[in-house]
Amino acid sequence: MSTDTPNTSSDDAPSRAELAARVDELEDALAEATAEDDGKKMSIIATKGTLDMAYPPLILASTAAAFGYEVTVFHTFWGLDILHEERSRNLQLSSVGNPNMPVPNAVAAIPGMDRVTTKMMEKKIDDNETATIEELIDTSLDMGVEFQACQMTIDLMDYDEDDFYDGVTTGVGAATAIQDMADADIQLLI
Numbered sequence: 001m002s003t004d005t006p007n008t009s010s011d012d013a014p015s016r017a018e019l020a021a022r023v024d025e026l027e028d029a030l031a032e033a034t035a036e037d038d039g040k041k042m043s044i045i046a047t048k049g050t051l052d053m054a055y056p057p058l059i060l061a062s063t064a065a066a067f068g069y070e071v072t073v074f075h076t077f078w079g080l081d082i083l084h085e086e087r088s089r090n091l092q093l094s095s096v097g098n099p100n101m102p103v104p105n106a107v108a109a110i111p112g113m114d115r116v117t118t119k120m121m122e123k124k125i126d127d128n129e130t131a132t133i134e135e136l137i138d139t140s141l142d143m144g145v146e147f148q149a150c151q152m153t154i155d156l157m158d159y160d161e162d163d164f165y166d167g168v169t170t171g172v173g174a175a176t177a178i179q180d181m182a183d184a185d186i187q188l189l190i
Contacts, residue, residue, distance in 0.1 A: 039070055040067075040068060040069045040070070040185050040186075041069060041070045041071075041072075041180075041183060041184040041185050041186070042060075042061070042064045042069045042070070042071045042072070042184055042185065042186040042187075042188070043071075043072050043074070043177075043180045043181040043183075043184035043186070043187045043188070044057045044060060044061060044071070044072070044073040044074070044187075044188045044189075044190060045073075045074050045076065045079075045177065045181075045187075045188070045189045045190065046073055046074070046075045046076070046079035046082060046190050047075075047076055047077050047078065047079045047189070047190065048077075048078055048079055048190070049077075049078035049079055049080065049081030049082055049087070049091060050078075050091055050092060050093060050094055051091040051092060051093040051118060051121055051122075052093050052098075052121065053079075053190065054081075054082045054088070054091055054133050055133075055136070056190050057073050057079075057082070057188075057190045058073075058082070058133065058136035058137065058140060059136065060188065060190075061073050061140050061145045062136060062139050062140045062143060062145065064186070065140060065143035065144055065145050066143065069185075069186075070144070071140075071144070071145045071146070072145075072146045072148060072180050072184075073140075073145060073146070073147050073148065074148045074150065074172065074176075074177040074180070075147065075148065075149055075150060075153075076150035076152075076153050076177075077150075077153050077157075080149055080150065080153055080154065080157065080159060080164075082133065082137075083137070083147055083149055083164045083165055083168050084159065084163050084164055085134075085163060085164065085165055086163060087163075088133045088134065088137070088165075089133070089134070091118075091133065092114050092115070092118045093114065093117045093118040093120075093121045094114055094117075095108035095113045095114055095116075095117040096108045096109050096113075096114075101117060103117070134165075137165055138165075141165070141167040146169055147165070147167070147168045147169065148168075148169045148170075148172040148176070148177065149161070149164055149168055149169065149170045149171075149172060150172060150173070150174070150177075151170065151171045151172060151173055152173065152174070154170065154171075
């Protein structure tokens with residue numbers, strides 16, 4: 001009498017426990033392979049070092065970090081003044097060519113007007129209890145934001161790397177910044 005069932009021996013078949021363990025392994029491997037990368041990344045390039053242009057990259061960086069983003073801010077040219085401990089305390093606000101300033105360009109061009117408009121802005125910042133540049137940098141660093149200083153600009157402008165805030169990454173080149181932007185979900189040039 002012939003049967004169409006394959007010839008299997010109970011010794012060759014895996015046990016229920018072995019099958020269950022193998023199913024668990026496969027489910028774990030599938031979950032790992034299909035898991036989305038939850039790490040969101042933001043890359044910001046800061047190029048300006050005026051008082052009004054120091055706030056946008058710092059506010060965006062700290063806010064994104066609070067939302068769980070991995071944030072890198074690459075500072076180049078005058079943007080390095082934001083990371084310089086002494087210079088960041090004396091950032092100026094240019095009144096010439098700024099259409100939102102409460103003074104016309106003819107008045108804004110008078111010597112000393114930048115100091116006046118800077119003092120007006122500093123008073124407004126203080127009156128509104130807005131965080132200072134230093135406070136935003138410290139908060140951002142505490143939240144894991146990486147502040148990078150462009151090495152070419154450090155050399156060009158003859159900056160002393162010891163004058164930057166503790167925690168600033170120096171010696172970073174454009175190639176690193178470009179790779180960081182390529183890997184980021186959000187890229188901003190400020």
